[in-house]
Every structure is written in C-alpha cells, then in structure tokens.
Amino acid sequence: MTIAPLRGPTVPVFNAGEIGRRAAARHRRGLPVIGMHFGQPSAGAPAAAIAAAHRALDTDALGYWESEVLRERLAQHYLDEYGVTLPPNRILLTAGASAALVACLAAMFRPGDSVAVLRPGYPAYRNTLRALGLNCVEISCGAEHHYRLTADMLAALQPAPTGLILASPANPTGTMLDREQLATIVSLCRERDILLLSDEIYHGISFGQRAVSALELDPNAVVINSFSKLYRMPGWRLGWLVVPEQWSVPLSSYLINLFLTPSSVAQHAALAAMDVPDDLQSYVEIYRHNRTRLAAGLKSLGIPGIQLPDGAFYLYADLTHLTQDSLQFCRRTVDETGVALAPGIDFDTVDGPRHVRLSFAVSEMEIERALELLAAWLPTYRDR
Numbered sequence: 428m429t430i431a432p433l434r435g436p437t438v439p440v441f442n443a444g445e446i447g448r449r450a451a452a453r454h455r456r457g458l459p460v461i462g463m464h465f466g467q468p469s470a471g472a473p474a475a476a477i478a479a480a481h482r483a484l485d486t487d488a489l490g491y492w493e494s495e496v497l498r499e500r501l502a503q504h505y506l507d508e509y510g511v512t513l514p515p516n517r518i519l520l521t522a523g524a525s526a527a528l529v530a531c532l533a534a535m536f537r538p539g540d541s542v543a544v545l546r547p548g549y550p551a552y553r554n555t556l557r558a559l560g561l562n563c564v565e566i567s568c569g570a571e572h573h574y575r576l577t578a579d580m581l582a583a584l585q586p587a588p589t590g591l592i593l594a595s596p597a598n599p600t601g602t603m604l605d606r607e608q609l610a611t612i613v614s615l616c617r618e619r620d621i622l623l624l625s626d627e628i629y630h631g632i633s634f635g636q637r638a639v640s641a642l643e644l645d646p647n648a649v650v651i652n653s654f655s656k657l658y659r660m661p662g663w664r665l666g667w668l669v670v671p672e673q674w675s676v677p678l679s680s681y682l683i684n685l686f687l688t689p690s691s692v693a694q695h696a697a698l699a700a701m702d703v704p705d706d707l708q709s710y711v712e713i714y715r716h717n718r719t720r721l722a723a724g725l726k727s728l729g730i731p732g733i734q735l736p737d738g739a740f741y742l743y744a745d746l747t748h749l750t751q752d753s754l755q756f757c758r759r760t761v762d763e764t765g766v767a768l769a770p771g772i773d774f775d776t777v778d779g780p781r782h783v784r785l786s787f788a789v790s791e792m793e794i795e796r797a798l799e800l801l802a803a804w805l806p807t808y809r810d811r
C-alpha cells in the first residue's frame with residue numbers, strides 16, 4: 428500500500444532536536460555531553476515541588492483535573508509581582524506555553540490574517556502561524572537594533588498586521604523592553620488595532636530590572652506563561668494563559684479539545700513551586716554568574732560582539748568569522764566535543780546560518796568545562 432503525502436502544511440524541523448539526538452547518542456556510548464542546546468534548566472524542579480508530586484501520587488487518583496487553587500494562586504502572583512488584580516477565571520491552565528500559543532493563534536485569528544513576529548525569534552511562532560494558514564510577517568531585529576522591536580518598526584508595517592507576538596525577555600537573545608518601550612508598543616497596538624500576544628515565559632529570570640507585564644499597561648492584554656523556565660519544570664508540561672474575561676469560556680473550549688486538562692501531578696507540584704521564591708532566585712543567581720562567565724569566555728575565544736542578555740538564559744553569538752552553516756557547526760561541536768548548541772537557523776532563516784544560541788541554564792562547572800572544550804577545539808575547526 429502506498430502512503431499518500433501529507434495534505435496539510437508542513438513545518439520546518441527544529442534543528443536543535445537533531446543536535447539533541449546526536450547528544451543522546453553520544454551519551455548512550457558513555458561519552459560526556461554538556462546540553463546547552465535546549466532552552467531548559469538542567470537542574471530539576473524545586474525539592475518542594477517534587478515532594479508535592481510524591482504526595483499527590485500517593486493520595487490522589489490523578490484524573491482529569493483543573494486546579495482552582497492554582498488559578499487563585501496565579502492571580503495572587505499577578506497582584507504581588509505586578510500590582511495587577513485579576514479574577515482567577517481570566518487565567519486558563521494549559522499543557523505548557525506551547526499549547527497556549529496554538530490555542531490563542533487558532534482562536535483569535537482567521538486564516539489569511541497576518542501576525543508579526545521578530546526575527547530572530549522563537550521558531551514555534553512562525554511554524555504555528557504557517558500551520559494554521561496565517562501569514563507570518565517577520566520584523567528584522569538584528570544586533571544593530573540590539574534585537575529590540577521599536578514602535579517605529581511596528582508603525583512601518585503597512586497594512587497593520589492583525590496580531591503581534593512579543594516576548595520580553597526574548598528567545599534566543601534575552602533582550603528585554605523597558606516599561607517605556609513596551610508602553611509605546613502597547614499603545615501603538617491599541618491605535619492600529621493589532622492584537623498583542625505577550626509571551627512572558629522568561630519573566631522572573633532577569634539580571635537588571637524586572638520584566639514588565641503587558642497586563643500592567645493594558646488590562647485586557649493576552650499573556651502566555653509557563654512553569655518550564657523560572658520554575659524549572661519543562662518536562663511537567665504546564666503553563667497558563669491570561670485572557671480578557673469574555674474570551675475565557677470560548678478559549679477553554681479550544682483548550683479542552685487540545686489536551687482535556689493539563690497534567691494533574693504537575694498542577695500539584697506547581698502550587699508548591701510557587702511558594703519557594705528563594706529556591707527559584709538561587710538559580711537566577713547561577714544564571715547571572717554563568718552569563719558573565721560565558722560571555723567573557725567566548726570573547727577570549729575570539730568570538731566578537733556578544734550582547735549581554737537582559738534576561739532569559741541564552742547568549743546569541745555571531746560566528747560569521749567561523750561558519751556560514753550553523754547547523755553543520757553545531758553537528759560537529761556536539762560530535763567532536765560533546766558541547767551541544769542550538770543552530771541559529773532555527774531562529775532566523777536569513778542571518779541564523781551564521782549564529783548559534785548557547786543556553787547557560789546549566790551548572791557553573793558545566794560552563795567552565797564547555798569553555799575548556801571549545802578552547803581546545805575551536806582552533807582546529809575549519810568550515811567545510
């Protein structure tokens with residue numbers, strides 16, 4: 428029997444996935460690997476979260492479940508962190524920010540609508556837009572713009588896009604917008620009737636000022652967030668959405684069709700993770716140290732122009748002097764040294780082939796070892 432080709436839109440692969448498979452193959456052969464390719468903290472969830480998960484496993488049937496208490500706790504978080512009062516019914520629990528993103532894009536736009544994203548930017552934005560038949564308008568925000576969207580860039584889009592997805596801090600660059608910059612963009616969106624989707628997944632991980640939530644500037648903003656980054660629970664698959672009150676019920680219908688309810692055990696654990704701020708902050712301090720050390724280390728390896736990220740846990744490095752093919756570069760880095768990096772092509776199809784993203788959400792020892800390995804290997808590297 429022949430299998431017909433897929434009939435729907437195809438999306439490009441996440442090349443970091445291939446680097447991950449190469450890293451796993453090395454690991455199975457008993458060779459060391461330093462995983463700096465995926466955007467995930469290498470340390471596990473807070474001990475309090477793991478203990479809560481154990482208790483839930485022992486005492487709860489773990490059926491389909493949505494935790495009212497967690498929604499209330501998240502509402503409290505918005506009041507404590509941002510001074511924003513939210514009724515808990517505006518908060519919807521999701522299977523990670525990924526499912527939140529798919530549901531928002533499917534529910535809030537019609538095929539043919541245009542949604543603007545930044546380039547470089549998180550690849551799932553572009554891929555999901557294409558898969559849903561929406562037009563992806565890429566705004567080029569390279570190093571010369573400090574990877575930052577300005578109101579002028581948005582104003583220059585003619586006609587105005589229907590939507591804008593914005594992350595601050597951003598992936599892969601860690602760039603943040605300050606209150607004034609974000610406020611200008613939020614008010615321009617309102618003026619031009621552009622629906623802003625604010626991806627706040629890296630909030631809580633910043634090295635100077637705290638990140639500003641779009642909800643502080645627009646009480647009806649749509650916000651995506653997750654327990655994957657600050658709370659160190661990427662594999663637990665739990666996130667949330669904040670939506671205007673009138674969208675809460677219709678959006679819940681999308682979510683039910685995507686995953687019924689989010690992981691029950693993760694909801695128990697997340698509640699505990701929210702109550703250990705010192706534990707969470709102690710890892711932000713490790714990332715702060717790693718950020719400085721990695722940037723200095725790469726500079727001493729002759730990699731120029733590294734921009735220190737304001738938040739998140741990535742350095743986005745321009746390797747133009749070394750390679751025009753970041754995927755091939757990352758394949759060889761992982762195969763020959765065990766240091767796994769993400770090729771820039773995932774984030775930017777134009778300039779990405781000359782960039783790599785390094786995650787520094789690893790231990791301080793792993794940063795030192797990765798720098799040693801790269802220092803020994805880079806002088807032998809030739810693009811071929």
Ligand SMILES: Cc1ncc(COP(=O)(O)O)c(C=O)c1O
Pocket residue numbers: 466522523524525526549594597598626628652653654655661665666
């Ligand atoms: C900017 C951004 N948004 C969303 C996600 C999806 O995260 P998750 O589905 O694990 O919550 C990621 C993951 O790396 C990300 O970097």
